Amino acid sequence: MKRIPIQGVLLVLLLIFAFAFPRIMQGQPYWLYVALQSFFWAMMAASWALLAGYAGQFSFAHIAFMGIASYTSGILGRDLGWSPISGIILGTLMAGLVGVLVGYLCLRLRRTYLALFTIAFSEIVRLIINAEHEFTGGPMGLYMEPLLETTSYVPTYYIMLVALIVSLAIMYAIANSRLGLFLRSIREDEEAAAAMGVHVVRYKILAFVITSMIAGIAGALDHHIIGFIAPNELMIPRMSLVIAMAVIGGTESLISASLGAIFIHFAMEWLQKIPVPASWMPSLRENTATLQQFGLSLGEGYLQTNAWRMVLFGLMLMLTLRFWRNGLIQPLLEKIGRQGVAEETVAKRKFSQEENEIEGTEA
Amino acid sequence: MLEIKDLYVGYYSDLNIIQGVDLIAREQQITAILGANGVGKSTLLKSIYGFLKPNSGEIWMGDRRVDGTPTHELINLGISYIPQHTGLFKWMSVEENIELGGWTFRKDKDRLKQKLEESYERFPVLKEKRKQAAGELSGGQQRMVEISRTLMTDPKVILVDEPTAGLAKLLSQDVYDMLTDLRDNDGLTIVLVDQEIRSALKVSDYVYVLDLGHNHFDGPVDENIDLEEVFWA
C-alpha cells in the first residue's frame, strides 16, 4: 500500500493558499497588511523556537536583535542615504555580529541566569536607543524609508512571504542536519554533549548568530514596510508576545511556532473589535460608563476589547505551558501526519497479535 | 516492627532497581542491609522513606501500611531517617537544628525544652557549640547533631544510610557505638544500610544481603557467621 504523506499535501495546500491570498483578498488591503505583519511575527517566533526549543537557550533578547537590525538600517538610510536593501543587509549582519557577542557572553550562563542576562541586555539596548535621541530619534521614534515606492501591499506581502519561507527552509535544514542534532544534545545535557565531542562553544554561538540574523532581517524588512520604528517596540511585553506565539504553536517545531504566530496575530486583529448583535446595542449603550471602567469601549456594532485580548493570550500562554507542553498546533499537525501511519500500525498489530495467539496454542 | 513485602522500586515505572525484596526489621534490633555498591541498598531505604514511590509491594509499620505516605508524615508514625550525607541545615545554629527536630510538637514548649536538655546530656559537646552554624562542625559532631535531631520525636524505628561514609576510622567507631547505645539504652529499632561490612556485622543482630535488587541471604548475626558464606552462598 502506498502512503500519501498527508503533512506534505497539507503544506503544499497551505503554500498555494498563501500565494493566492492577495487574489482572494482583492480590495481588502487591510487584511493583506495584517497577513504580512503576521509573517514578521512568524519569523520571530520560529527563530526563537529554534534558539529556545531546539538549542535550549531561553534568550529574551530576541526582540533586541530585531531592533538593532531595524535601527541600523534606518539610521544608515537617514544619515548616509543608503537604500533600504543595503541597509537591511548591513542591519542583518549587525544583528548577527551582536549575536556573536551575546552568544559568547552567555556561554557559561544557564536557564535562569541566561534569561536574566538577556533581559538585561535587551533593556540596555532599549534604554540606549531611548536616550541617544540625536542619533536614534529617541522615544519619538525613527522614520524609515519605505521598502518600495508603492502604496499597494501586494508586492510587500510577497516579499515577506518569501522571506518567511526562505528563513523557515534555512532553519528547517539546520534543525534536521547534524547541527540540529548537536544543538539538541547541548540542550539535553551540555556536559555530556561536550564529552561526546560536540563543540559546545561553536554551536551555541552559531545558534545565537543564525537566529539573531533571522530576527534582524524580519525586523528590518517589516519596519521598512511600516516606515517607522520606536523604542517601545523593543519592550519586554513584545518579547512576551513572541514567546506566547511560539509556545502556543509549539516550540519543538518551526512550522508550528510560525503557524502559532500567524494564528495569534490574526486572532488579535479579529478580537480587537468583537461584532455585537444590533439587538444588544441599546442595552450596551446604556452601560457605556461601566464598560469603560473595565477598559472596553463601544463602537458602531462592535465592542472594542483593547487590552483584554492580550489578557486572553497571557492566559493561553500559561494554560498551554501547564497542560499542553507541546503547544496547541504541533500535536494537531502530528495527529494529521500520523493518520495514515496509524491505520498501518493497527493492521500490523492485529496481525502480530494473531500470530502470538497461534504460538500460544502451540505451546 | 517494620516489614517489607515483595517490593519493587525504580526511578522509572518499567525499570526496577529493587525487584521483589522482602525484609523484616525486628523490634529493638539493628538490622543491617549489606551488599555491593549499586545493588539498591540506598534505593530501598529511600523508598521506605517516601522519596521514591514503590511500583508495587507493601511496606508495613506494625499493623499499619505505610507505603505511599508522604515523607513529612512518616515522623508522626514513629519512623525517622538519617541520610547518607548529613542532612543538616548548614546555615542554622546547632540548637536551631536540634529544635527543628521537634517540628511536629512545636507548640509544646516544655517538651521541646526537655528534649533539648536530653540531647545536651547525651552529647555535652553540642551544648558548648550550640550557637555555632551546624555546617562548621566536624563530621562526627554533625552526626551527633543529626542523631539528636532525630531523637527529638522519640521515633521507634530509624533508618540509617551509610552513617560512616567519609568519616575517619576512629570517628566511625564512635558512630557505631552511638547506634548500639540507641538500641540498648533507648530501645530503638534500627535499619542500617552499610558498605563497611565487618563493622556493620559487629553491631547488628540480623543481616540481609542484597544482590542486584534481590534478597541474597538473610539470617541472625552471631559469632560463627561466616563472611565468605554470606557473600558467596
Added chain:
Amino acid sequence: MDYITGQFLVNLLMNGILIGLIYGLMALGLTLIFSVLGIVSFAHGEFYMIGGYVVYYLLQAFGNLEPMIAILIAGAVTFVIGVIFELLFLQPMGKGDIERPGEYAILLTFGLAFFLQHVMIGIVGPFPTKVDRFYDFAEIDWGWLRMKAATVWFFDMPISSSRLIATGVAVVLTALMIWFMSKTWTGRGLQAVSQDRQAASVVGINPSHMNTLAFGLGTMLAGMSGAALVTVFAWVPWVGMPASSKSFIIIVLGGMGSMPGALLGGLVLGIVESFGAGLYPDPSKALAYKDAFGLLVFALVLLVKPTGFFGRKL
C-alpha cells in the same frame, strides 16, 4: 561641573540609601521565593504594581482610610494572588508532573507578568495615576532640620517626605520579616526547606506547604513595597517592569537566595542609580540612563561572579 559639591554628593548618597532600603524589601521577596522554590519569578514587579494600585483604589473609594491599613490590605491581596498562582501552576512542578521544570518556571512566570500587566491595562487604562502623599509633615525649623508638608531639609539637603514615609514603611516591614524568618517556627521552617528540602521533610515539614507560603510571602513583600512607593512615582500598569529588573539585579548582586545579600544589594543598587544619574555628564540624558546603570552592573556581575556577594549555591 561646578554643581558637584560635597553636599551634593552626600545628598545623592542619602537619596540612594532611602530608595535602596525599599528596593531591599522588594528583593527580599524575590530571594525568598528563589531560596525555597528554586525559581526566579519574572512576575515579581507585577505584584509590586498591583500593590500600588490596591492602595490607589482603596484611597479613592474610602478617602479617610488610614494609609497604613491600605498598605496592609495591599499585602493581603498580593499574598492571596500569589498563593492561588502557586497552587494552580507551580505546585505540579514539585510533584514531578512537569518536564524540564526550570524552563517551565521561567516561561510561566513570564506569562503571568504579561497577563497581570494587561489585566491592569484593561482595568485602569494606559494613563498614569498619582496618589497623594500619605501624611503631611508638621512645620518645624530647628536649623539643621527643617520640615514642611511635602519636604524635609536635613542640613539643607531636601528630601521628599513621601520618599521618607515610604522608606520608613520599608524599614519596619524589613525588620518584621527578619524577625519572622529567624524567630518564628514558620520562618525557620521556610529556612529549613531552603537549606535542605529532604531533611526538612524528614523532620516533618511539608515542603509543598512551604512552597506556597514562600511564594505568597514573596509576592506580598513585592506588593507592599509597591504600596509604599505609590506616592513617590507615577503609577502605570507597566511600572512593574523596571521593578522586576531591579529585583533581579539586587538578588544577583547579593547572591541568589541570600536575605542579607538582598538588603545589601538593594542599598548598592539605590546608591549606584543615584550617583549614576546625578553625575552623568549630560543631565538631559541622565534620567533616561538611570535604569541602565544598574543593568550594566548586573550584566557584569552575572558574567564575572554569578554567585554575588553572599552567594551560596546556584
